[in-house]
Amino acid sequence: MTNKAKVGVIGAGWWATTNHLPILKKREDIELTSVCRLGKKELNKVADEFEFSHSTENYHELLENDLDGVIIASPHTKHYEHALAAIKKGFNVMCEKPLTTNSTEAKTLINEAKQNDVEILIPYGWHYVDFIQKSKKIMRERSVGNIEYVMCHMASPIRSLLEGKPFDSDGGGAGDRMFDPDPKTWADPIIAGGGYGLAQMSHSAGLAFWLTELELSEVFAYTSSPTSKVELYDSISAKFTNGAIGVFSGAGALPDNRKFQLDIRIFGSEGVLNIDCDRARLQLLRHDEKDYDAQLSIDDGDYYGGGPTDNFADLITKNSTENFAPGWCGMRSIELIDAAYKSVKNNSPVKIIRDNTYWPLKESPSYCC
Numbered sequence: 001m002t003n004k005a006k007v008g009v010i011g012a013g014w015w016a017t018t019n020h021l022p023i024l025k026k027r028e029d030i031e032l033t034s035v036c037r038l039g040k041k042e043l044n045k046v047a048d049e050f051e052f053s054h055s056t057e058n059y060h061e062l063l064e065n066d067l068d069g070v071i072i073a074s075p076h077t078k079h080y081e082h083a084l085a086a087i088k089k090g091f092n093v094m095c096e097k098p099l100t101t102n103s104t105e106a107k108t109l110i111n112e113a114k115q116n117d118v119e120i121l122i123p124y125g126w127h128y129v130d131f132i133q134k135s136k137k138i139m140r141e142r143s144v145g146n147i148e149y150v151m152c153h154m155a156s157p158i159r160s161l162l163e164g165k166p167f168d169s170d171g172g173g174a175g176d177r178m179f180d181p182d183p184k185t186w187a188d189p190i191i192a193g194g195g196y197g198l199a200q201m202s203h204s205a206g207l208a209f210w211l212t213e214l215e216l217s218e219v220f221a222y223t224s225s226p227t228s229k230v231e232l233y234d235s236i237s238a239k240f241t242n243g244a245i246g247v248f249s250g251a252g253a254l255p256d257n258r259k260f261q262l263d264i265r266i267f268g269s270e271g272v273l274n275i276d277c278d279r280a281r282l283q284l285l286r287h288d289e290k291d292y293d294a295q296l297s298i299d300d301g302d303y304y305g306g307g308p309t310d311n312f313a314d315l316i317t318k319n320s321t322e323n324f325a326p327g328w329c330g331m332r333s334i335e336l337i338d339a340a341y342k343s344v345k346n347n348s349p350v351k352i353i354r355d356n357t358y359w360p361l362k363e364s365p366s367y368c369c
Contacts, residue, residue: 014180098202129300129302147212153250209329223340
């Protein structure tokens, strides 16, 4: 067997140990080299379970290893610090959503990755669902024409987490848990950096921007926190540089026994693309009646946690060059959410200042009016 790609992990808590590490441990082309997390007892448990050759509570020490890729799964407000340090070392990075907690930091990471010629991948599992891949193909073919309006909605069964209470869900279809989620990293405004917007709408907004390739020009938002210190609900209106407008909504209060909602509608000059993940629907309705309606099963839209992890492994082992959840779409989602939080604070629209120095988009942009 050829040399294995070496992986380090910063932040081995609930999701890393439930999803990423079990997947990587099964791969014969990956070596789990170093792991970092706080708590010596918990650190030793992870190192033993996943057979890491090195473990530490100091991420700087982890980054002294010879690595091909680093997974960042620390609390939201630590993503920028940890990802930037790994990128500056020349390591490819898979950084959990949200990429960062503000747009300036997100842009910096995109710039640094470009300058160091490394990949940033964000674990957006829905990007890897078959009919979402088909949706991307439809958008690349410009089947809706010039984009004029976008609707993006997400809702999640995580009210207890956002309220700082114990979490009792299956983690999006993942396996058994080594650790439970730490409610402080979701419900404490200082540690989490925000509420439902950062915690979950970074998924849906990232998907919408990946599909449309739109750029923001202005944002206005409302949020509400009826029973929590961070927001449970988000209502965001957006304008885009091509003349299109859109709305992004989020709700963190589905019952615990319900699966995620994620719906996107993309209206254009030639038709509309309807995407439902919870009801598993992909439908293209065109004005010339050349429609498309995918034949899907009820579970075809379930979150695919293994997709990003395998994609990252394939990138660092050179088995693939295609990054299906690139850093730029995560940066754009943070640009939206950061502007929304500023809008709520100031009760006014927020204009997006665009300098075009950080934009490494490979796909062609979408135009409107």
